[in-house]
Amino acid sequence: MKMRKLLPQFLKPEALQRYIGIMDTIAQRHFASDWENKEQVNVFSLAKKYTFWVACRLFVSIEDPHHIAKFADPFNVLASGIFSVPIDLPGTPFHRAIKASKFIRKELFSIIKKRKVELAEGKASTSQDILSHMLTTCDENGKYMNEMDIADKILGLLIGGHDTASSACTSIVKCLAELPHIYDGVYQEQIDIAKSKGEGELLNWKDIQKMKYSWNVACEVMRLFPPLRGAFREAIDDFIFNGFSVPKGWKVYWCANSTHKSGEYFPEPEKFDPSRFEGDGPAPYTFVPFGGGPRMCPGKEYARLEILVFMHNLIKRFRFHKIFPDEKIIVDPMPMPAKGLPVYLHPHNA
Numbered sequence: 001m002k003m004r005k006l007l008p009q010f011l012k013p014e015a016l017q018r019y020i021g022i023m024d025t026i027a028q029r030h031f032a033s034d035w036e037n038k039e040q041v042n043v044f045s046l047a048k049k050y051t052f053w054v055a056c057r058l059f060v061s062i063e064d065p066h067h068i069a070k071f072a073d074p075f076n077v078l079a080s081g082i083f084s085v086p087i088d089l090p091g092t093p094f095h096r097a098i099k100a101s102k103f104i105r106k107e108l109f110s111i112i113k114k115r116k117v118e119l120a121e122g123k124a125s126t127s128q129d130i131l132s133h134m135l136t137t138c139d140e141n142g143k144y145m146n147e148m149d150i151a152d153k154i155l156g157l158l159i160g161g162h163d164t165a166s167s168a169c170t171s172i173v174k175c176l177a178e179l180p181h182i183y184d185g186v187y188q189e190q191i192d193i194a195k196s197k198g199e200g201e202l203l204n205w206k207d208i209q210k211m212k213y214s215w216n217v218a219c220e221v222m223r224l225f226p227p228l229r230g231a232f233r234e235a236i237d238d239f240i241f242n243g244f245s246v247p248k249g250w251k252v253y254w255c256a257n258s259t260h261k262s263g264e265y266f267p268e269p270e271k272f273d274p275s276r277f278e279g280d281g282p283a284p285y286t287f288v289p290f291g292g293g294p295r296m297c298p299g300k301e302y303a304r305l306e307i308l309v310f311m312h313n314l315i316k317r318f319r320f321h322k323i324f325p326d327e328k329i330i331v332d333p334m335p336m337p338a339k340g341l342p343v344y345l346h347p348h349n350a
């Protein structure tokens, strides 16, 4: 079954609304174990840990932090081998990535087998995560996906779904640390939401809808630091673009920065200004961190929720400042601070 058919069902806003509370529970546990009572933290590695934990829970229902940690290492090895020179010799990143992916597939197969039994015995629900969904949804010919297909798709999702979002979360922390007036705006919005909640009450869909300014800030961050620079397309017909003739069949690459950094669509493009997203917002197809058209990212709404839940949990706890004020941004292959963005934390309740 094609991912494009399956994913929108699982990732549509109505389905995702049920997961906000789960994301908040994970965020609270993550902040309690990895941020609270620390003087300084490395934001990039923690953001990756958080988004990976959310993905493990929502895609395959793995919750135990030890199990997730065991799983996370091979994923990092795999992620750093994906954009490497494809030479399969011992010691190369490519070779290590292949080994890691074999380990992950094996692990996924055992999770799939166990789930099949649990589903048959009525011990697991068909809607508890994307794995159950894949095992119980058939295509238009009544055919179910085989285990190999499922393992590959989950693997793709776990990679595609967590590295991008963790890059976005890290860039958000960077911008908030550098721009106190923007931090104050986000703080006000998030603290009002936090105060409106009862003891132990989790975030819900209504709270997310109140996070308008925070999402405008996140969008402005992704305009300046798009987690993916662009993607490939194949021309399905001859066409002329900007005076260049592109023949059918050519591979073309669209690049987010060509509009994100254009003064024509975003006046003073280097200025950080979340108000660009108020009202109607940018013109269609000019703000494209998630791509556009029929192949647009199906994980956009999922990413929006996990980013907002992250911002809420971070901002209601801390102010922070950068340990290296001039830390450079490198793109490898996503934008990230060269040292992983170490920051000093200042808890509000101190």
Ligand code: HEM
Pocket: 003, 004, 007, 011, 157, 160, 161, 162, 164, 165, 168, 226, 227, 228, 230, 231, 232, 288, 289, 290, 291, 292, 293, 294, 295, 296, 297, 298, 299, 300, 302, 303
């Ligand atoms: C901030 C986070 C994210 C960003 C910036 C992002 C960005 C993108 C972009 C630019 C594309 C290519 C779209 C195109 O070619 O027009 C894409 C594709 C895709 N994304 Fe995301 N993504 C994010 C999070 C996620 C998440 C959380 C998931 C899964 C839950 C996901 C799943 C996918 C899939 C499966 C595709 C391939 C779609 C296709 O080829 O039809 N993404 N994403």
